[in-house]
Amino acid sequence: MSGEEEENAAELKIGDEFLKAKCLMNCEVALILDHKYEQLQQMSEDPMNQISQVFEKSLQYVKRFSRYKNPDAVRQVREILSRHQLAEFELCVLGNLCPETVEEAIAMVPSIKTKGRTHDDEAIEKMLNDLSLIKKFE
Amino acid sequence: MFFHIVLERNMQLHPRHFGRHLRDNLIAKLMKDVEGTCSGRHGFVVAITGIENIGKGMIRDGTGFVTFPVKYQCVVFRPFKGEILEAVVTMVNKMGFFAEAGPVQIFVSNHLIPDDMEFQSGDAPNYTTSDGSVKIQKDSEVRLKIIGTRVDATEIFCIGTIKDDFLGVINDPAST
Missing domain, CATH: 2.40.50.140 (Nucleic acid-binding proteins)
Structure with a gap:
């Protein structure tokens, strides 16, 4: 597949299929997997038997790296970020890594500064401020 | 990065599973078959979160097995270069x-x-x-x-x- 060679997340080349798909932040995945785990627990005595290693590792990972724990905060993060005309992928990278400075944000998501986009430093700074506020009041 | 995507799979079901619980059996088999697998294109399938649609079954010649096209939503983990x-x-x-x-x-x-x-x-x-x-x-x-x-x-x-x-x-x- 020729698309495979050109893939580069820094330039947002992740294939059409994934570009259009819904991305999930780690904290959202944690909510989904937790819910599913509870369902399994109700259905059988020993849920560990039922789940795959991939599931288990993913759950551990997203729990460890979730920046926001409570579901309301998670919803707010997505709402704030979605006001800024970001691609789904960019939105989730920012939500996952929570950069503190504009410089850091651009290093994490270089595609935010490519030509044709309207993000200036001020707008990015405002966005980061809003994010850190949610964290503070969680 | 984790994604929530819709995938499709043709599921083969043995006639002994037909009856009232056909749908349940089909979904249980789907979960067993795909959760935890990995493909280069879509990455790791972490969990199935919902069934979009189950198509009409086709009886396979000679075996009696029936193939159902199933569309399902799932959480996948796919790493990208540059991420x-x-x-x-x-x-x-x-x-x-x-x-x-x-x-x-x-x-x-x-x-x-x-x-x-x-x-x-x-x-x-x-x-x-x-x-x-x-x-x-x-x-x-x-x-x-x-x-x-x-x-x-x-x-x-x-x-x-x-x-x-x-x-x-x-x-x-x-x-x-």
Whole structure:
């Protein structure tokens, strides 16, 4: 597949299929997997038997790296970020890594500064401020 | 990165499962078959979250098995070249270190670790800066950038770097 060679997340080349798909932040995945785990627990005595290693590792990972724990905060993060005309992928990278400075944000998501986009430093700074506020009041 | 996507699969079902619980049986079999698998194109299938639609079954000649096209929503984990993510260090040796981000393994070679970090062998092998302020060892949390992926039939393996701005250790287990 020729698309495979050109893939580069820094330039947002992740294939059409994934570009259009819904991305999930780690904290959202944690909510989904937790819910599913509870369902399994109700259905059988020993849920560990039922789940795959991939599931288990993913759950551990997203729990460890979730920046926001409570579901309301998670919803707010997505709402704030979605006001800024970001691609789904960019939105989730920012939500996952929570950069503190504009410089850091651009290093994490270089595609935010490519030509044709309207993000200036001020707008990015405002966005980061809003994010850190949610964290503070969680 | 985790994604929520819709995938399609043709499921074959033995006639003994037909009846009132056909749908339940089909979904149970789907979960057993696809959860935990990995493909180069879609990455790791972590969990099925819903069924979109089950198409009309087609009886296969000669066997009696029936094939149903099933569309389902699922959470997948797919690493991309150029993506920056956080990972947990699982093993350190003189060649570099291995880290895990969910189901995927990432290797960071010692050429892609900043030059001021030296390998220290011993009980807990680690990479440390000359002043000892930063240390990478087992269970450290690092932020890294994926620079290459290798796709197997059943696994995706990544090469990463921490030799760039804003990459490196974010949490050292010994210091907390």
